[in-house]
Amino acid sequence: MKRIAFFAIFILAALYGQEEDEKVCLAPAQLTLSHHFGRGVGHKGYSSAELFFVNSQYMHVIPFVDARFHLMNEGRFATNVGSGFRYLMADDQVSLGLNAYYDFRDSRKLSTHQVAGGVEILSPYVDFRLNGYVPVGGTKHSEPLKFEAFTGNQIDVRRTTYYAFPSINGELGIPTPIIPVINTDFYVGVGPYYLFGRAVSGNKYPSAWGGKLRVLANVTQYVTLEFEMNHDHIFDTTYQGVASINIPLWKFSACRSGKKGYGKRPFYTRTLRPVMRNEIIPVRKKSDVYPLRDGSGNLINIVFVNNLAACPGLGTFESPFCSFASVPAQPVIIYAFQGGAPYVGNITMSLGQTLQGSATPLTVEGVTIPPFTAGNPVLTNPAGPAITLASQTVVRGFTIQGTGAGQHGIFGNNISNVTIEYNTINDAGFNGIEIPNHSGNVNIAYNEINRPGLNGISLDNSTNPGSAVVVHNTITEAPGSAILIRMDDPDAIGLIAYNTITKTINPGTGFDIGTEIYQGRVTISHNTTNSNTQFNVHGLDGYHVIANNQFVNTNPGASVGISYQTTPAGIDPRQVYIFNNHVTMAGINPGIVIQAFGSPDPVFAEIRDNIITTASTQGITVQSITPGAICTSISGNGAPTFTLDGVVGPINVKQTQAQYNTLNFASTGFTESGTVTFGSPCTPP
Incomplete structure (x- = not known):
């Protein structure tokens, strides 16, 4: 009986204390600092700073503006900005509120934007809330597939996805009056929430119902403590503790007052405080392991x-x-x-x-x-x-x-x-x-x-279209040739690039790079050789680009750095572009030689910006041995000598003789013989 009497006296004291509290005043601008301990739905805790502006000067309408900044425990951030109003009615027994928010969360792989809205009904006895959240940008991200394991005859891969949930949540809140003995009022909220499923990179992730329980204690006007528990089958059961400090930014002036009654003071306080809502956009990281398939869906x-x-x-x-x-x-x-x-x-x-x-x-x-x-x-x-x-x-x-x-x-x-x-x-x-x-x-x-x-490498596409790509290979001590390519189709394409070739055996034999392009095109670029071969590059016919190579020919005998020759078997276009090469010769022959053999058709050769270093007096030679003309452009080169030899057919040089002599550097001199015409308007065939 003593316990029952004490409890009755306690309740009466609480109610009596509430009857005396008929007016509540809060600052029109409030700063709240808080920290969330533990895990929540789609996050691992965070710290917050909130600015809440409220105006209670109107008879029944209480407008507000709310801005929140959150620092996640993993170092990321989130924000909320919103506004709304609360409308007091039924002789200050009920408050109807509407609100709208913009939310943002920067998570590990997502930067998610969200719009949200809510409705709330507050009273001294019970509260109802319903909020909806719709992510509108940065809502999902899939990591590239990663190898997981071999299993049987299949390749297992892992797909990691990140996605933000659209959601709704409802809450039934039950307030208590201030208990004078401890000068604290409590608030218990319970309600469901729903996470909408998503489809990400072909994977469908299900929806989930969940439930939330929270207990809040307004220890003082400035200190609030809260406990939260959530459960759903996606995030399982999570627990959080929240500690908040409420700081008025200037003199109390936002007040509400009314008739005395049960729970009036906590009720008025809630009409002047921020909206109770989910602040953090729930984001999930999901990893799935499954067998790798091709683009048609077949198992690899x-x-x-x-x-x-x-x-x-x-x-x-x-x-x-x-x-x-x-x-x-x-x-x-x-x-x-x-x-x-x-x-x-x-x-x-x-x-x-x-x-x-x-x-x-x-x-x-x-x-x-x-x-x-x-x-x-x-x-x-x-x-x-x-x-x-x-x-x-x-x-x-x-x-x-x-x-x-x-x-x-x-x-x-x-x-x-x-x-x-x-x-x-x-x-x-x-x-x-x-x-x-x-x-x-x-x-x-x-x-x-x-x-x-x-x-080393020998390719022959005969008369078939297609491409031959030979790149980044290292070839040493090939007694014949390091790379040989033959093409005879107008649509054939060859690329020989970034290869390294070394040879010290069988001096004066073979090619580092040999190409027979009766029809088609080939590019030879960025190769490096150090060999005693007969030719660093020996190109026959077709369309050649020979550029940006470093050739060292250690053969002291009859060897050539870059050689381009035409033959009766070749078909137009017969063009060669030789530029930005550095050729070092130990032998007696030129570093670059262009020769037209057995064809009456014109040949075009552009030779520019090459450096020839040689132990002899030979440098760059252009020679026409058949009636067909050679049209050539020669500029920006450095070599011991430049030789133009129109033995049978004419050699037409695009530069004037003055340009030819000044645009090239010859340490020994320039030599012309046969039919050589400077300042020719010739163009590539």
Whole structure:
């Protein structure tokens, strides 16, 4: 009975205290500093500063402006700016409020803009709130797919997405009057919320219902403490504590007063305080792992080979084939591990296959798979080529160690669209790479070819259209030629660039780069050679651009740096553009030679801005040995001598003789013989 009596007295005291509190005054501008501890819905806590401006001078309408800045615990920020009003009615027993907000959140991968609005009904006894939030910009982001793991015969990838939820939330709030003993009023809010699902990068993320409970205590007029708990199946259960300090910015002047009654003072206080709403846009980071597919939605099929595995194997990552003989003749990726010893014998590829070594990154559908071993798998075949290509194949990341006499390292005949890159080919019995009669596109890049039996790389597209790209290769000690390309189609295109060639054996033989372009076009640029070859570049016919190369020819005998010749077999256009090359010669022949053989058709040659350094007095020579004229433009070069020799056909120079003599630097002099015409208006054919 004593406990019941004490409780009754406590309640009566609370009600009596409330009857005396009929007027509430707050500053018209309030600063609130707060910190949210723990996790919330789509965030990990934050600190806030809020400016709230309220005007209570009108009889029933209370307009307000609200601005909030938040510093997230991870160092990002968010903001809210809004305004609204509250309308007192029913003899100050009910307040109807409307508000609208603009929200912004800078999260790790999103900068999200949001519009929001809400309605609230406040009373001394119970409050109702309903808010809606609609992200309108920066709402979703997908990271590029990342390799996760090999599983069976598939490539598992991870997709990480970030997305902001549209949402609504409702709340039923129950206030208590001020309890005089502790001079504190409490507020309990409970209600549902709904997170709308999103579709991001083809993945559909579901919606979710959730519930929120919060308990707020106005400890003093200046200090507020709050506890929040949320639960939904996306963010699970989260807990937060909130501590706030409310600072009036000047003299109290925003007041509300009315008839005495239960809960009137906390009610009036709530009409002069900020809107209770979700301040932070909920953002979710979601990672999904699934098998990689191609653009048509088909699974990428990959088989594995490891000669350390038990034979025969299943071809899966967990149970690889022990040899290439078990690989099916299907368009698959063949992933070969380094193994314990060289793989012996020929690998004959099938249409559409990729042969991939385990020490080289593999990129499939934009996903890069890192190396799995430190060293390449090693191939050797005493009886033939190590690899025989098919059309639409790729060879990447192998070391070929020796093939039989007269056998190539990599070979493919009458094929199209192949890529050979990041391989090392040592001591091939014949050519390092040999592809005759190819069509389509051939790409040979980032390979190292050492000591082939004859040539490093030999390509011949016969009379087929297509392209030949040979870039970033290193070729050493090729006794014949390092790079040979032959094209005979008007739509054929060649690119030989950024290759490094070194040769110290068989002086005075072969070419560093040899091109036979009876029809088509080729560009030779940014290559570096240091060799004792016969020609650093030997180009026949067609359209050539030879530019920005560094050629060092260490052969003291009859050698040439850059040579361009026309033949009776060539077809127009016969044009060569040689510029910005640096040629260093140890021999007795010129650094650059243009010769017209066996053709009555005109030839155009532009030679500019080259530097020829030589131990002899030879520099740049243009020579016409057939009736066809040579039209040439020569300027900005530096060389020991310049020789124009119209032996049979005329040589027409675009520059006047004065320009020719002043625009070029000759340490020894200029020589003209035969028919040479300066100041000619000739143009490229």
